[in-house]
Amino acid sequence: MSNKMFSPIKVGVLNLPHRIAMAPLTRSRASKTGNVPTAMNVEYYRQRASAALIITEAAQISPQGQGYAWTPGIHSAEQIEGWKEVTRAVHAEGGRIFMQLWHVGRVSHPSFQPDGALPVGPSALPVPGKTFIVDEDGAGVWADVPTPRALSVAEIDQIVADYAVASRNAIDAGMDGIEIHAGNGYLLDQFINSNSNKRTDEYGDSSENRARFLLRVVDAVIREVGANRVAVRLTPMGRFMGMGDDTPEETFGLVASELNRRELAYLHVVEPEILGTVLDDSYDARWKTIIPLMRKNFTGILVLAGGYDVESAKKALADSRGDIIAFGRPFIANPDLPERLKIGAELNEADRATFFGGDAAGYIDYPALPKLEEAVTG
Secondary structure, eight states, X not given: OOOOTTSOEEETTEEEXXXXXXXXXXXXXXXXXXXXXXXXXXXXXXXXXXXXXXXXXXXXXXXXXXXXXXXXXSSSHHHHHHHXXXXXXXXXXXXXXXXXXXXXXXXXXXXXSGGGOOOEESSOOOOOOEEEEEOTTSOEEEXXXXXXXXXXXXXXXXHHHHHHHHHXXXXXXXXXXXXXXXXXXXXXXXXXXXXTOOOOSTTSSSHHHHHHHHHHHHHHHHHHHOGGGEEEEEOTTOOGGGOOOSSHHHHHHHHHHHHHHTTOSEEEEEOTTEETTEEOTTOOTTHHHHHHHHHHHOOSOEEEESSOOHHHHHHHHHTTSOSEEEESHHHHHOTTHHHHHHHTOOOOOOOGGGSSSOSSTTTTOOOXXXXXXXXXXX
């Protein structure tokens, strides 16, 4: 089996030296005031600059778009300045970095919402999930998500505009491009999937209507920064946060075709047997047809993520299932993951207890391999 992991590839405006990307990973370590990236965040991304492409943790496009404690935003001047330090550090190490933009929609809590309002979504339906909030003592705790209120069409228009502004902010902060998060049960995914979208207006009912919000956002961001700096992440047939669609082949096939027409930098797809951060024991067997369908309908660069190890990544690339593999948890514990995979070095194990919130422990203290000259002389 050929190993394409270390062959170069062109993605949008970038020439990538290999095909091991860093997947977006929410870590809840932005500043506790203002959700601004800190010096610790700068070091975290700098350490991982050997990735072919870093896709940042998702950054909320507005205060309404926040759903978890201490996640960074990209809607204030202070946040833009904080992200500038991140991009400078990554670029100084020769790295490349896209910012993932999100609005969590209904996966939020009144404690994050302006004026303590309810979270918003396509429809006022209960949410089977929890979010990470700040308790009265200032600690991070998991809390139930309340039933959201349905967005009006005028509010949808405003969110489209917020995405456009956030994309410009990201480029102003030095990002090489934008990844629009349309998966994992967050706002755009909530509109795409029939389980969470019971609207009867132009944003509901048919697959075409349910895809409309995403495509409007994509078009607005393209107008702002150019298609070759824009990507989208999808989780077709994902069940996280109550997702599910009655006609997934039709819906996601249509989305992939529409995105293909827009000549994006890449399409990022999460394998359907992954539920959040774990394997889904009850996934729909039709997932076997979904990735090939996305591959057929989207003829540009396809990034795959979801439970990959070195052998399954090699096979996916050799079989042309995808063009780039995005690794998540392995990058948490292995800042120099590409080098480790290249030489077959042992991988550090990630400490799940430090995934969300906290300090440097489990964030910037994972050891890298010793440099060659250190190994020889030490």
